[in-house]
Amino acid sequence: MILIDGKKEAANLREELKKEVSQLKTKYNKVPGLTVILIGDFTPSQIYVRNKEKSAKEVGLKSEVIKYPDRVEETTILNKIHELNKDETVSGILVQLPLPRHINKKKVIEAIIPEKDVDGFHPMNVGNLSSGYESSVPCTPLGCYLLIKKVEPNLSGKKAVVIGRSNLNGKPMTQLLLKENCTVTITHSKTKDLKGECLKGDIVVAAVGIPELVKGDWIKKDSIVIDVGINKTEKGIVGDVAFDEVSKIAKAITPVPGGVGPMTIACLLKNTIECFKRSQS
Numbered sequence: 001m002i003l004i005d006g007k008k009e010a011a012n013l014r015e016e017l018k019k020e021v022s023q024l025k026t027k028y029n030k031v032p033g034l035t036v037i038l039i040g041d042f043t044p045s046q047i048y049v050r051n052k053e054k055s056a057k058e059v060g061l062k063s064e065v066i067k068y069p070d071r072v073e074e075t076t077i078l079n080k081i082h083e084l085n086k087d088e089t090v091s092g093i094l095v096q097l098p099l100p101r102h103i104n105k106k107k108v109i110e111a112i113i114p115e116k117d118v119d120g121f122h123p124m125n126v127g128n129l130s131s132g133y134e135s136s137v138p139c140t141p142l143g144c145y146l147l148i149k150k151v152e153p154n155l156s157g158k159k160a161v162v163i164g165r166s167n168l169n170g171k172p173m174t175q176l177l178l179k180e181n182c183t184v185t186i187t188h189s190k191t192k193d194l195k196g197e198c199l200k201g202d203i204v205v206a207a208v209g210i211p212e213l214v215k216g217d218w219i220k221k222d223s224i225v226i227d228v229g230i231n232k233t234e235k236g237i238v239g240d241v242a243f244d245e246v247s248k249i250a251k252a253i254t255p256v257p258g259g260v261g262p263m264t265i266a267c268l269l270k271n272t273i274e275c276f277k278r279s280q281s
């Protein structure tokens, strides 16, 4: 069984990105910049944003975090985004989700120009990804994709089962696997016989937010299992996959923590660099 080491893969990717930033600095005499907007004091968001800032600095990006209190007005956020859209030192803009309820998520996502949308959430990027054109790709599915490709470089004709249909994970994950010529089944909470569907998968990506949903007898021998779940339970943080059982059956599996999580942040840095490069050409 291969334990997919997301921490190590993310460190390798950051190392590559660091070299690339250094080359870009020589070529253009400037470095890519990432600006993160954080609203409110939701602890997980604060931790994510701190990690993003630390990693961005580590690879040599210009990194900035702008913080607002929970009660900030929507227009303040939209005006800041308009300002950042015009700022040439900012290559990528990310507004940390979730947002307070009085702020319209769709308006905020669409205010960021697609060229600086490092999350890949803007409808233009979503459309480009589904049409097979160049686009920013959401960081978590991009990280999953890179981990899968490390284990199995040729995915053509493989059966992939994605559990979860969110805009953040499930849907973009599906597009990436389709691009690789996988036959993809998207499943979700209303799917009948989820176990039967999972059993058909050469690749199973679980991104549904239900602790240890995927059991050992749901998984085909020799499959690749990617666990996107981060669920708080009384026994600590667990994924969407029952790791102890599934790791006995699968060919390869990501642990939680230390699997997909570290890759997500590394992919955000990658997306920021890609946005910078496109802005220079």
Ligand code: GUN
Residues within 6 Å of the ligand: 094, 095, 096, 097, 098, 119, 139, 140
């Ligand atoms: N909150 C949790 N995951 C994400 C993400 O990938 N992007 C943003 N903007 N917010 C998040």
